[in-house]
Amino acid sequence: MSTLLEVSGVSVSFDGFRAINNLSFQITKTEMRAIIGPNGAGKTTFMDIVTGKTKPDEGYILWGDKNISLLGMSEARIAREGIGRKFQKPTVFEDQTVQENLLMSLKNPRGPFRVLFYKPRPSDLERVEALAVEIGLSGELQRKSGELSHGQKQWLEIGMLLAQEPRLLLVDEPAAGMTPAEREHTTSILVEAAKTRAVVVVEHDMEFVRRLGCKVTVLHEGSVLAEGSLDHVTANQDVIDVYLGR
Amino acid sequence: MQNSFLMRTPSTLIFLALLAVFTIIVTALSEGLGLGLVSTSLVKTLGKTLCLGLVALSMDLVWGYAGILSLGHFAFFGMGGYMIGMWLMYERTRDIVVHSLADAPIPSTAQEISDAIGNQIFGVVGSAEFPLIWAFADSLFLQLLLVVLVPGVLALVFGWLAFRSRVAGVYLSILTQAMTLALSLYLFQNDSGLRGNNGLSGLQNLPGFSDVPQSLVSLWFLWGSALALGLGYLVAAWVVSGKFGSVLRGIRDNEARVRFLGYSVENYKLVLFTGTACMAGIAGALYYPQAGIINPAEIAPIASIYLAVWVAIGGRGRLYGAVIGAAFVSLLSSWFTGGRAPDIVLGSFALKWVDWWLIALGLSFVLVTLYAPKGIGGLFDLISNRTSPNRHGADLGPDAGALREQEANE
Numbered sequence: 033m034s035t036l037l038e039v040s041g042v043s044v045s046f047d048g049f050r051a052i053n054n055l056s057f058q059i060t061k062t063e064m065r066a067i068i069g070p071n072g073a074g075k076t077t078f079m080d081i082v083t084g085k086t087k088p089d090e091g092y093i094l095w096g097d098k099n100i101s102l103l104g105m106s107e108a109r110i111a112r113e114g115i116g117r118k119f120q121k122p123t124v125f126e127d128q129t130v131q132e133n134l135l136m137s138l139k140n141p142r143g144p145f146r147v148l149f150y151k152p153r154p155s156d157l158e159r160v161e162a163l164a165v166e167i168g169l170s171g172e173l174q175r176k177s178g179e180l181s182h183g184q185k186q187w188l189e190i191g192m193l194l195a196q197e198p199r200l201l202l203v204d205e206p207a208a209g210m211t212p213a214e215r216e217h218t219t220s221i222l223v224e225a226a227k228t229r230a231v232v233v234v235e236h237d238m239e240f241v242r243r244l245g246c247k248v249t250v251l252h253e254g255s256v257l258a259e260g261s262l263d264h265v266t267a268n269q270d271v272i273d274v275y276l277g278r
Numbered sequence: 279m280q281n282s283f284l285m286r287t288p289s290t291l292i293f294l295a296l297l298a299v300f301t302i303i304v305t306a307l308s309e310g311l312g313l314g315l316v317s318t319s320l321v322k323t324l325g326k327t328l329c330l331g332l333v334a335l336s337m338d339l340v341w342g343y344a345g346i347l348s349l350g351h352f353a354f355f356g357m358g359g360y361m362i363g364m365w366l367m368y369e370r371t372r373d374i375v376v377h378s379l380a381d382a383p384i385p386s387t388a389q390e391i392s393d394a395i396g397n398q399i400f401g402v403v404g405s406a407e408f409p410l411i412w413a414f415a416d417s418l419f420l421q422l423l424l425v426v427l428v429p430g431v432l433a434l435v436f437g438w439l440a441f442r443s444r445v446a447g448v449y450l451s452i453l454t455q456a457m458t459l460a461l462s463l464y465l466f467q468n469d470s471g472l473r474g475n476n477g478l479s480g481l482q483n484l485p486g487f488s489d490v491p492q493s494l495v496s497l498w499f500l501w502g503s504a505l506a507l508g509l510g511y512l513v514a515a516w517v518v519s520g521k522f523g524s525v526l527r528g529i530r531d532n533e534a535r536v537r538f539l540g541y542s543v544e545n546y547k548l549v550l551f552t553g554t555a556c557m558a559g560i561a562g563a564l565y566y567p568q569a570g571i572i573n574p575a576e577i578a579p580i581a582s583i584y585l586a587v588w589v590a591i592g593g594r595g596r597l598y599g600a601v602i603g604a605a606f607v608s609l610l611s612s613w614f615t616g617g618r619a620p621d622i623v624l625g626s627f628a629l630k631w632v633d634w635w636l637i638a639l640g641l642s643f644v645l646v647t648l649y650a651p652k653g654i655g656g657l658f659d660l661i662s663n664r665t666s667p668n669r670h671g672a673d674l675g676p677d678a679g680a681l682r683e684q685e686a687n688e
Contacts, residue, residue: 083538111540123535125528136524142540144549148522196539 034097036061036230037200042081042091043254051077052088053254059200064226066241066262067234069251070274075234076120078251079202083117084110096199112142116198120205122185126178130169130188133177134160137192159195166224167191168217183214190221201231207240219243238262283519289658290515293598294508297328301504310493321496322568323612327605328503329565330588332510334604335597336554336561337585342594343518344550345530346446349582350436350454351558353461354429356577358559359566360465361428363478364412365421366567369485371398372416402476409471425563426556433555434548441544441551446533455579465574477573481566496568503564507601510557514597526550587643593655602654611635 039057043050052074059065069075080086082093084107093102095113102110111117124133138156141147164170167187172180177188186206193201206222207215222244225231235241241248241262248265250257252274258265265271284291304324307316316324333355340346375394379386386394397406414420440453468474484495517523528536529543537543566572585604592603613619614635622629631638646653 085534106542107534107537108540108542111538117538119535123532125524125531125535127527127531128524132524136521136528137539142542144522144542144546147525147541148517148520150521152521192539 064246332561338600355562358562429559593653599655
């Protein structure tokens with residue numbers, strides 16, 4: 033299995049506080065990975081670094097088959113390279129319909145002038161339709177996304193990510209605030225997505241992580257504490273001390 | 279394709295129809311071609327109002343759709359006015375000079391004519407030389423090109439610097455204010471090459487049409503302004519109707535999200551800022567020949583703030599709202615400040631509108647912002663029942679579970 037993303041020796045500090053400390057992390061092309069860790073372990077900062085929002089002080093990040101460096105690229109450029117990110121709080125464009133949200137996210141040229149003269153092709157509309165079915169919103173395409181429920185918004189955002197056809201999906205607490213039935217659906221969407229691409233899920237909820245049934249990376253104070261199956265890491269004494277013990 | 283776009287936005291058709299009807303009625307009642315019920319000065323005021331509608335449209339695109347509160351768009355409007363003003367003033371002065379020199383015993387050389395024109399135009403600022411920026415003033419075509427290019431390039435350079443450094447929000451507003459202030463202070467100087475605080479005047483006289491009465495010229499400009507507003511509206515409606523509009527509204531509502539979708543937010547802002555600056559330039563080029571004079575006070579910082587007030591009162595984020603706001607507030611403003619509004623006598627105190635209008639305007643701006651953020655345009659929602667989800671800030675969030683908004687309110 034070849035590596036899709038390689039984060040190596042990355043550190044970043046904010047006002048002297050070391051949020052990420054010599055972090056190394058790898059993920060292969062079709063893999064589901066859960067990242068857990070207590071508050072302040074650097075989970076969100078890790079995502080910020082990979083997506084270009086935060087520039088690391090040292091270390092390097094290599095991407096794809098050609099091992100290009102992601103450092104120095106803008107957020108938009110990194111997104112176009114194939115890294116999609118879902119925020120913790122559902123962030124969809126509330127003033128626009130579900131269809132508009134999805135059309136905007138579809139993998140198409142992103143330049144201002146190309147977009148200005150863009151007309152949705154039949155294949156685009158079909159793709160939107162198919163995505164809507166996948167995320168369980170096929171009946172809601174013409175509704176404004178602000179009217180959707182919390183869970184539906186989360187799905188819409190995941191759908192927007194899938195529409196981008198990313199090779200790596202970074203998902204921040206997808207199950208927060210969801211009902212059990214909604215969690216189940218979310219799990220199946222993510223598991224399905226991980227068959228064709230890499231998915232990284234940041235999650236607090238152990239039950240949800242267990243259901244994903246994937247390799248787990250435990251972060252603590254900005255570096256990797258343990259890695260392996262959920263049962264493996266939960267048996268690790270260090271992990272119990274810093275995380276589960278509390 | 280064009281059809282389907284118009285079908286999807288019925289407000290565009292209604293707007294264009296109303297604009298056409300308005301123009302025809304004013305023409306039919308004008309002194310120039312109609313019954314003479316509408317005076318030439320009123321025709322000019324109405325024509326100018328249409329130009330203000332056009333610049334308000336550009337402001338609405340920038341602020342209402344993309345959320346960039348530019349407080350400098352009137353500078354672009356003024357630049358457009360200056361560019362057309364240079365040609366108008368040069369040509370008209372040349373007409374006069376050639377005419378008067380024709381009686382001289384010896385035919386005058388081209389150099390003498392040029393010197394005489396320079397003396398006529400710049401004598402007022404103690405100079406007779408043509409500054410470099412007047413190099414193209416004898417060519418209508420080139421000056422018309424500059425009407426678009428000068429505001430466009432200014433906006434491009436300014437926008438590139440500002441957006442690239444991710445200046446946004448109130449900082450950007452302050453920066454645009456600084457830009458328009460710097461520009462107007464520069465133009466106030468006598469050696470700026472644009473006649474300092476005298477500005478350019480006599481712009482209402484069209485060179486080559488000196489025998490055409492103003493009553494007719496005013497109508498030409500009314501038609502021109504209506505055409506420009508109609509076309510501008512059409513372009514703006516088309517721009518915001520498609521995916522480009524989707525991205526713009528996305529930038530307004532959540533810039534970071536748009537960025538993580540792979541759109542280069544900075545480029546979009548730059549394209550929009552520059553495009554609307556060109557639009558404002560065109561509006562200015564039609565406005566100032568009707569006003570007859572342009573001077574640096576026109577692009578003072580307050581002018582751009584007024585522009586924002588018009589759009590806010592009219593209702594930002596909808597195109598007709600901006601035009602209604604500009605027309606309504608500017609017409610009302612000229613009525614109140616023109617001394618024609620009756621004073622309100624309260625015992626021994628008389629409320630004079632000339633003094634109090636600005637306070638009333640400021641108060642209504644505050645009230646509209648607080649209590650009717652949709653502005654006048656929001657009234658149309660009562661007819662068409664357009665509703666937008668109102669969950670900003672009041673996130674139903676995890677606690678309320680999977681309830682939809684209506685369910686949660688019950």
